[in-house]
Amino acid sequence: AGGSGPGATMYNDTEEYNGSGWSVGGDLNTTREGSHGAGVLTAGVIVGGFIEPTTYSNAAEEYDGSTWTSVTVAPYAVNNTAAFGTQTASVFAGGDPGSKNTSLEYGGSGSWTAGGTLTTGRAQSGGAGLAPLSAGLIWGGTPLSTATETYDGTSWTAGNVLPAGVQFGGGAGTQTAALSFGNFSGPTTITTATTKFDGTSWTAAPALGSSQARSQGSGSQALALVAGGDYPHTTPVATTQEFNQSTNVITAGTWASTGSMTQPGSGKSATGTQTAGLAWGGYVTSNTQTQVTELYDGTSWTPGGSLPNQNGQGGIVGASGFGTQTAAVSAGGWSQGP
Numbered sequence: 001a002g003g004s005g006p007g008a009t010m011y012n013d014t015e016e017y018n019g020s021g022w023s024v025g026g027d028l029n030t031t032r033e034g035s036h037g038a039g040v041l042t043a044g045v046i047v048g049g050f051i052e053p054t055t056y057s058n059a060a061e062e063y064d065g066s067t068w069t070s071v072t073v074a075p076y077a078v079n080n081t082a083a084f085g086t087q088t089a090s091v092f093a094g095g096d097p098g099s100k101n102t103s104l105e106y107g108g109s110g111s112w113t114a115g116g117t118l119t120t121g122r123a124q125s126g127g128a129g130l131a132p133l134s135a136g137l138i139w140g141g142t143p144l145s146t147a148t149e150t151y152d153g154t155s156w157t158a159g160n161v162l163p164a165g166v167q168f169g170g171g172a173g174t175q176t177a178a179l180s181f182g183n184f185s186g187p188t189t190i191t192t193a194t195t196k197f198d199g200t201s202w203t204a205a206p207a208l209g210s211s212q213a214r215s216q217g218s219g220s221q222a223l224a225l226v227a228g229g230d231y232p233h234t235t236p237v238a239t240t241q242e243f244n245q246s247t248n249v250i251t252a253g254t255w256a257s258t259g260s261m262t263q264p265g266s267g268k269s270a271t272g273t274q275t276a277g278l279a280w281g282g283y284v285t286s287n288t289q290t291q292v293t294e295l296y297d298g299t300s301w302t303p304g305g306s307l308p309n310q311n312g313q314g315g316i317v318g319a320s321g322f323g324t325q326t327a328a329v330s331a332g333g334w335s336q337g338p
Contacts, residue, residue, distance in 0.1 A: 001025075001046055001063070003228065004033035005236050008052045014068070016041055017225065017240070026067045030059040036083035036127075036216060038090035038106075041065055045087045045106060048078040048095065056097060060110065062087060072110030076102075082127035082138040084171075091115055091136050091151060096123040099142060103156070105133060116155040120147040126171035126217075128178035128197075135175040137197065140166035144186065148197070150175055160201045166191070170217025172224035172243075175199065179221045179243065182213050182229060190231055194243070196221055205245075212237050222246065259300035263292050267317040269330060274298060276325040280307055281316040281333065289315030289335055295325060310335035 001014040010033050014025035028046070035049030035057070042065035049057045056077035061068045074092070081095030088108030093115070094100050101121030105113040122141030129136035134153035139162055140146065146161040162180070169183030176199030185191040192207040208226070215229030224243040231237050261279070268282035277296035284290045291314055293304035307330070310316045319333030 001037065001068075002028050002032050002035055002049060004052070010052055014063070015227075017227070022227075022240070025065075026063070028068050029061055029070045030057060032057050032059065034079040034096075035059075036081050036092065038083045038085045038092075039063075039087040043087040045071075045090055045108075047074050047083070047092050047104075047106070048081055050079040050096075060106070062108075072112065074104060075112055075114070078104075080123045080142075080168075082125035082141070082171075084127040084129035084136050084138075085133060086130065089133050091127075091129070091133055093127065093136075093138050093151070093156075094118055094122045094125055094141060099123050103151075116151065118156050119149055119158045120145060122147070124167045124169075126166070126169045126180050126183075128171045128173045129175050137175045137178055139171070139178075139180060139197070139202075140169060140183065142167045148202070162202050163195060163204070164193075166193075168214040168230075170215050170226045170229075172217045172219040173197075173221035177221040179205065179217070179224050181208055181217060181224070181243070182215050182226045184213050188232075206243070209241055210239060212239050212241070219243075258298075259296075261301045262294055262303055263290060265290060269316075269319040269321040269333070271321040271323050271328050272296070272325040278304070278321075278323075278325045278328055280304075280321075280330060281319060283317055284315075287336060289313065289317050291315040 012028040012031040015022045016025045032049030037046040044063040047060045058074040058077040078095035081092040090106045093103035099121045101118040103115035105115045125138045125141035127138045136151035139148045144165040146165045148159040149156045166183035172179045178197040181194040190211045190213040194205040195202045196205040211231045212229040217226045222245045227240040265282040270279040272278045275298035280293040291307040294301045295304045313335040316333040319330045
């Protein structure tokens with residue numbers, strides 16, 4: 001919701017995303033840029049921002065999925081604050097002017113409470129976390145920062161730093177599973193780098209498909225969204241990117257003994273399945289091939305029809321094979337003799 005375009009044009013538009021496309025939502029009551037929000041599509045809140053050319057805003061509005069309603073303004077005007085939480089339990093931390101070290105808690109219906117003091121004052125930070133308020137996270141910011149802080153509902157605690165300073169970025173997830181993306185890595189340099197946080201440390205994650213920054217993110221660490229923003233610096237884009245991460249748990253296979261073949265040997269050919277298998281030919285001794293065919297039922301082997309005599313030399317070794325137990329082909333191979 002809101003934002004700015006070329007020539008400092010500001011918008012009060014809202015757009016809603018359904019997982020595949022965008023549609024128009026209700027207009028903001030206060031047109032502005034640089035405001036940040038929390039919550040879900042049918043229960044959101046947006047706070048602060050900047051009104052060109054020189055005015056910081058403390059306007060607050062709630063969204064019900066179709067209409068924005070103005071509520072009690074924030075205790076102070078703020079722009080580019082980090083935000084996380086829900087419409088009835090959210091936190092807005094830091095921000096401009098002056099790279100603030102203060103934070104505000106919002107309890108819904110225009111209810112504001114002072115939050116804890118940040119260990120590092122900053123603006124343009126990324127934020128993540130859901131209710132309760134005792135599980136929040138912010139990172140990076142301006143002045144260009146690697147600092148990470150967690151919130152316990154009362155106070156902020158410094159955590160392990162980012163691999164590199166970021167600002168004007170988006171965020172998604174929770175205090176123990178967050179994603180940072182869509183960042184500036186310097187005053188005018190946009191990076192495609194993505195990093196993820198496991199509650200203790202930051203590690204690299206798959207990069208954005210294309211550069212964009214100064215856009216808020218949403219979702220979880222495994223399923224995140226970033227839309228709009230800048231690329232290059234000061235040039236607005238309409239790009240949407242989704243982040244999808246899944247984990248397939250693969251149980252390691254194990255080997256177990258089964259019934260012995262009726263005839264030992266090597267160089268056999270085989271086809272079929274585990275419960276309807278077929279094997280034929282091979283060496284019985286170092287210079288004797290066999291015509292024996294065997295069938296497997298998942299437990300034991302039984303003799304099948306014999307192979308035809310190969311060139312008067314008996315069986316065959318190392319033939320290619322394909323098909324099923326009841327409809328197979330043996331092709332090529334080697335038989336002893338001229």
